[in-house]
Amino acid sequence: MKIAVTEVEYVAHLARLALDEEEKVGFTRQLNDILTHMDRLSRLDTEGVPPTYHAIDMKNVFRADQTRTWLSRAEALANAPDQENGCVKVPRVVEE
Amino acid sequence: MANGYRIVIGLEVHVELRTNTKIFCSCANRFGAEPNTQVCPICMGMPGTLPVLNKKALEYAIKAGLALNCNIASFSKFDRKNYFYPDLPKGYQVSQFDLPIAHGGWINITGEDGQPKRIGITRLHLEEDAGKLLHEGTDAFSSLVDYNRAGVPLIEIVSEPDLRSPEEARQYLTELRNILRYTGVSDVKMEEGSLRCDCNISLNPVTTDQYGTLVEVKNLNSFRAVQRALEYEVERQAALLDSGCQVKRETRSWDDSAGVTRSMRSKEKAHDYRYFPEPDLVPVAVDQAWVETIRQDLPELPEAKRKRFMQDLGLPPYDAEVLTASQELAAFFEECLAVYDDAKTVSNWVMGELLGYLNQEGLDITASPVAPKQLGELLQLIADGTISGKIAKQVFVQVCQTGKDPQTIVAEQGLRQISDSSQLEGIIAEVLAAHPQVAEDFRSGKEKALGFLVGQVMKATRGQANPQLVNELLRKKLQ
Ligand SMILES: [Zn+2]
Numbered sequence: 001m002k003i004a005v006t007e008v009e010y011v012a013h014l015a016r017l018a019l020d021e022e023e024k025v026g027f028t029r030q031l032n033d034i035l036t037h038m039d040r041l042s043r044l045d046t047e048g049v050p051p052t053y054h055a056i057d058m059k060n061v062f063r064a065d066q067t068r069t070w071l072s073r074a075e076a077l078a079n080a081p082d083q084e085n086g087c088v089k090v091p092r093v094v095e096e
Numbered sequence: 097m098a099n100g101y102r103i104v105i106g107l108e109v110h111v112e113l114r115t116n117t118k119i120f121c122s123c124a125n126r127f128g129a130e131p132n133t134q135v136c137p138i139c140m141g142m143p144g145t146l147p148v149l150n151k152k153a154l155e156y157a158i159k160a161g162l163a164l165n166c167n168i169a170s171f172s173k174f175d176r177k178n179y180f181y182p183d184l185p186k187g188y189q190v191s192q193f194d195l196p197i198a199h200g201g202w203i204n205i206t207g208e209d210g211q212p213k214r215i216g217i218t219r220l221h222l223e224e225d226a227g228k229l230l231h232e233g234t235d236a237f238s239s240l241v242d243y244n245r246a247g248v249p250l251i252e253i254v255s256e257p258d259l260r261s262p263e264e265a266r267q268y269l270t271e272l273r274n275i276l277r278y279t280g281v282s283d284v285k286m287e288e289g290s291l292r293c294d295c296n297i298s299l300n301p302v303t304t305d306q307y308g309t310l311v312e313v314k315n316l317n318s319f320r321a322v323q324r325a326l327e328y329e330v331e332r333q334a335a336l337l338d339s340g341c342q343v344k345r346e347t348r349s350w351d352d353s354a355g356v357t358r359s360m361r362s363k364e365k366a367h368d369y370r371y372f373p374e375p376d377l378v379p380v381a382v383d384q385a386w387v388e389t390i391r392q393d394l395p396e397l398p399e400a401k402r403k404r405f406m407q408d409l410g411l412p413p414y415d416a417e418v419l420t421a422s423q424e425l426a427a428f429f430e431e432c433l434a435v436y437d438d439a440k441t442v443s444n445w446v447m448g449e450l451l452g453y454l455n456q457e458g459l460d461i462t463a464s465p466v467a468p469k470q471l472g473e474l475l476q477l478i479a480d481g482t483i484s485g486k487i488a489k490q491v492f493v494q495v496c497q498t499g500k501d502p503q504t505i506v507a508e509q510g511l512r513q514i515s516d517s518s519q520l521e522g523i524i525a526e527v528l529a530a531h532p533q534v535a536e537d538f539r540s541g542k543e544k545a546l547g548f549l550v551g552q553v554m555k556a557t558r559g560q561a562n563p564q565l566v567n568e569l570l571r572k573k574l575q
Binding site: 011014015016053054055056058059060061062063064065066067068069070071073076077082084085086087088089090091092093 | 115116117120121122123124130131132133135136137140148149150151152153154171173178179180181182195229230231234236237238239240241242243368370373375377378379380381
């Protein structure tokens, strides 16, 4: 076992996921399976093989620095759970 | 202030790039618009949208990197920095983790000992800014979010822990701001948030090389706040260590009005950002030829300009530093120098009269009511004896107020210096008649008495008499 249930709980907390006991156990098993597979891959000789940084073999896709208007404010806020004064209204985050 | 301790400071500076559009979408990048009027599905984090890198933002990051003597990476990529905060619509910030666009640079400051000191720059990377939380909602339980700033291109510049005092930190920040302002990639205004600074500071006993416990200080809204917050931290940490306590590793927030830093409990657990490569953006492989083109495009930077002002023009270091604080001020000085070729005199007038007037009126050099040519001409009028230095100061203020050329003001108001002895002799006779005792004092050896008499003649001519000539004539008369 590479990771324990406590680590799954920690990552779930960071990702704001609420998992029940059954899911925690399930994910712990699945994540360990994945890591075991990674270990197997690590045994391959990759000497001289450049690392893959992206799944598709492309680079340098750029956009010109030109403005374009997409949304009206009403459209931009249409999906917001709550709004006020043209802003998205959220529960206050206390930072002190 | 912290005897027996070595102070170690590193700065993380975020700078907004002055592009037309945001980093990954076509929304306008402009400060001060109505909330949520510069947003689109990409920067609002709508599912299914795809970001595309703004080439200008990349160019500016490279330009800043070159100006800071960094190496530009030939291969670079973007990563997701995951954390939950309402100013971040996607739940992650697109940033760069292990392959930043630039690394390994430096800038020079003047160290505590007055010698040049090189401060290393670890890395410079591109990332997107977050939205802005406004806390003035109608109830105490809500915050309002404006996403206009979400997706504005930022560069983060991380220094090496090379700074040894709050004063060095202030200098580093000033030099960094000046360099970036010269390159034109940002307007670097701390009050508008286009330059933001977080500090890392630790203290350790001078008897060891081991770094002390690091404290991060945030919420610094001015250069002065940076220096004050660091000075406060030095005192606080030194006091803790003196009394045998440990410094806690934490993030603290600067309270400017109270003049203290306070622990920020909410940030404790968030430091695990679970970075991973951003699958929606392809890597960047910068072409060296392009980098060279950008390098060619760099203006003369503050340090080079300062050196030139000192070595070629013979200015003292202080003058060179003041005059090169901005490109516009340096250009004003040089344009003025093209008209009147005496660097120190021009420098004195630019730093004294001109900056004094601009300061008093709250104007930037770019809004100077006096043109460099006008100041040069005014200095010529002094040099050729047309007006005295004293009158010139009055004329200067009038040029500022009316925009008229100095020659015009001098002619219109008859301010031409009286350099004709026949015009002065009558006045001198009157002054001597009115102050016989002072005249006698001078004759009996009191050299100081002459100054009073010169003053009286200047007063009688409303400052227009050539003081040197008055001096000569008085001496002759009193022989
Ligand atoms: Zn957008």
